[in-house]
Amino acid sequence: MRENRGILGARTRPGSDTAPRPREPVGLYRDVEAAMVETSRTLRRFLSERRAQALAVAPAYADLWEAVSGQVGGKLVRPRLTVASYLGFGGIDVNAIASVAAAQELLHTAMLVHDDVLDADEVRRGAPNITGTYRARLAGQGVFGAAAEHQLLGAGLLGGDLALSAAFELLASSSANPAVVVEAVRALARTVATTVAGELLDVGGELLSPFEVDPLLVAELKTAMYSFCGPLQVGALLAHAPASASAHLDRFGSSIGVAFQLVDDELGVFGSPAATGKSVLSDLRAGKRTELLRLTYLLTDDDGRAVLARHVGDPDLDDDGADEVRRVMLRSGARDRVRALAAGAARSARQTATQHLPAALADYLSAFVDELGERNH
Template sequence: MHVESALRTQPRAAEGERVETAERVDAVERAGLARSVEHTMAATSTVLQDFLDGRVRAAAARSDVAARLWADLADGVGGKLMRPRLAVAAYLGIRGGHGDDDSAAIAPVAAAIEVLHTAMLVHDDLLDHDEVRRGRPNVAGATRARLVGRGLKERTLADQVQAAGLLAGDLAIASAFALVASAPADPAALLRVVRLLAEGIETTVVGELLDVTGALSSPRDVDALAVAELKTAAYSGSMPLVVGAVLAGADDAQVARLGAVGSALGVAFQLADDDLGVFGDPAVTGKSVLSDLREGKRTELLRRAYAMADDAGCALLDAHVGRADLDEEGAAAVRRVLVASGALDAVRELTRATGLRARELAVDGVPEPLGGYLVGVVDDLVGRGH
């Protein structure tokens, strides 16, 4: 009996050892990919900074005004570099490379994705009449600060501020394509990347348009998830992963799976971002907890609050949301409705479920070590700030 028991146990033990060994190997490979990503991101940052410095110098040879605009635009580039990091991870994860030669092709393309992101931010701030980004004046804010003491009429000043934001965003879009063109990579792959960037811009514009026109409708009637999918998920999640994979020579199935991971990740990211815009800690997130409420931003959180709150709660939302002079006391009253109605819990559950979907797609359809790396990205982005 003891012999039979031992014989039955040995295969199970061996199987357990194989699983444990495989998990250790996966962990080592994920750590290696993470190191390679950060190494390549350092190269990407250098390419990005060199490119911006070069554009400022080239503009200075033409006019001081152009140089100032480029300098203001360059000051707004940077941050966590989430999007280029996703592109780099997909590229290295598909190629399996870990050397300096792997940085040469992807670094300019990853830098281009960050410049494109900057273009989206500049234009988005212009549409929202925001003149501060990450606690500093953006292009519009820097332009106003230079001109405000010159005795200009308000309409003239506003025209100059608007023109600076519009033109700077256009410059950034054009520059993103110039960076892609400079990459030492297969021309056919680069052409496909150019098309992907163009498609990403078009999709984002549709999302931005839905966001802008949503202000004409009640928060109850706006499909905030569709806006998140088009405006955020497409170029913040799907596009970077797909671009990196295409440049690495991934097959269509790999590209499609990474696009799906990025889409789910992007929606979860936006849901979490909207949550932090009302309930986050500005000291941790660097994000105001009043601006979204003052703007009356049509989020899934606000839509669900109107759908789930009683008449008194909806009346309180009507009284406070969208007020440009909303203070902390009014915001606190809105937060109480968001909590008491169950809207906050519902959206956090949706965020968790969407993030879980992104994790499942990464685990089931993306080869290691890239799949495991993306799981970590999902957990970091969805769980941030809380």
Template sequence: MGHISERRQPGAMVAVPARLDTAAPPAPPAPDRTPGAALAHGVEQVTDTAARILRDLVAEQRRRAVAFDPACADLWQDLDAVTGGKLLRPRLVAAAYLGLGGGDVAAAAHVAAAHELLHTAMVVHDDVLDHDEVRRGHPNVAGRTRARLAASGASRSAIDQQVGAAALLAGDAALAQAFGLLATGHVPAAVVGELVRLLADGVATTVSGELLDVRGALAAPADVDAVLVAELKTAVYSFRVPLESGAVLADAPGAARAVLAGVGTVLGVAYQLVDDELGTIGDPALTGKSVLSDLREGKRTELLRIAWGRADPQQAAVLATHVGRADLDEAGARAVVDVLHVTGAVEDVRALARRGADIARTLATTLPEPLATYLAGVVDDLAGRAR
């Protein structure tokens, strides 16, 4: 069972024959007391507490905002609708903290919640940059704002202007509250400064990655360093900084923190490489991701960089004809995918992701148990996602 997957539900009870109805029910199996099970349980406890903190924070912000104007409360309601998911970042904070000897659930949960709220802010702003109004198959902040304003009878031009502004401001609000969570009394004062610095550095690095990603549209696909973009835009704030923050909170040795930084960086890049593959040649029935949107956008991925660099004139013509077309259909997408396979781009990117996962596992083995095994499971889950 993967460490990041949703927890399994309890199994169904076995029916008892009628003649044994009066007998005492069988004793439940003894709980798993192994260190690995204890760490996994602790991670879930911290993550559940972080989720409650986020719900309470959003409710309080909505309560305060409605005193200004109902539209301000709507902003927080829209943020609430896009917050959550697998809660990967809180789990990474919790695993590093508990795995390195930490035991304060409240402190870990506040730091974990801060990282999830930062992720919400980044997602909202990323959708603004991409002009997307849907996230995970549902309207995002922009989409919910558009639906509400359309129901009010506002004009299309007025709505277009309001939608982008609402999403930008919602992301700003989430970003500010992420830092606010670190300033609570639950987080030891001795480490608040370093945790704030880590979060701020993560934001600054991600901004650089986002800028390079946006600027990539002006360059030929073969000229964009998609791996660098993946590291700056995804790996740092989603993997490295949560793991390092858990280590800082646990007052862990610098060597352990450095190892976690390495694990987070290479795993984050591998994660993004797999994500880009799923967004282009994955099975939507398994992934829930469209295989058209990235190609329609002309997203500069490592897949396209390699394919363009190796394409013969005929293959290059296929890429030039279909990649970046807003009206790209499934037939055109299949033609592009054929080129990705024939040029070896798919296998090369898969090999690159596997190497990153292998490095992350190897680095994790230098950490104390059961943290080492837990992180190896995280690597397996994220690098082996369904195609």
């Protein structure tokens, strides 16, 4: 395999001397891709059936299902991690894991929809999200102002709720041992609760100065939990992995979740919208309390803080103002510091995987860390 020289540092591949080898690395890659075919099919079939059932209730209900379905997709990272964990720990029933893995994507969709409502964003992956879609539809009907805003809030909240309930329904439909499925449902509920805690701190941070927030804690509770720890844990649960695996998966998931969020926050300011589908103004306009912003305030001088005070949090911030903020971030060394933190978290994730997880799974997860480091700027 190639060495990675991206933002998260060079790839290291020490072998595991403590974990069994349920599958060889090449075999695991092949089997994950094969299982993902069934997982994607399960997800599409579920959404299609729910849209059809909704149409029998009311056209408006079917429209909401259609809008939610339109938010599902992308790289399917969370289902893929679920499948990899399951197969990496020796699971063999693809049908049993498919619905569990697909449920992780619906949970992700629910979190994105609600997150967009909280952030007042109407674009996701370069296209209108649920509220953006509904705004265009309402405008075509001549509905504007407060009446439209009320409908948009309803669509976003109810759409997210619909995706969340669907995640639990799909998970509960797994053909795995019923007792294990119950445990998986409980695990998903804990994942949601922990993510809510992170979201609450994230939203509450808007009222605090950048010196008073803890963005890394938010990343652990929010991004790491539902994107990495939860999917890996539920895959291991269905595979009847040894109890000792839980702590190692949590450690890997927390580390890579922090690294992922740090990279994401940098892309939110310095990235290429054409490559990422994400605005480089929205986080600055919102004054989002990221680790990048916290470190910039901490490391810059009074002149730099004056620039930040003038531009960060300005809803009308333009490209010129954003460029001024970026220059402060660069001169202060804050971006370099964030990159170092991300690389350190990625190294920790690799070490955890290679030292404590089955060799094939460790290799798979290490490659995933590499891909994270190569995200577009």
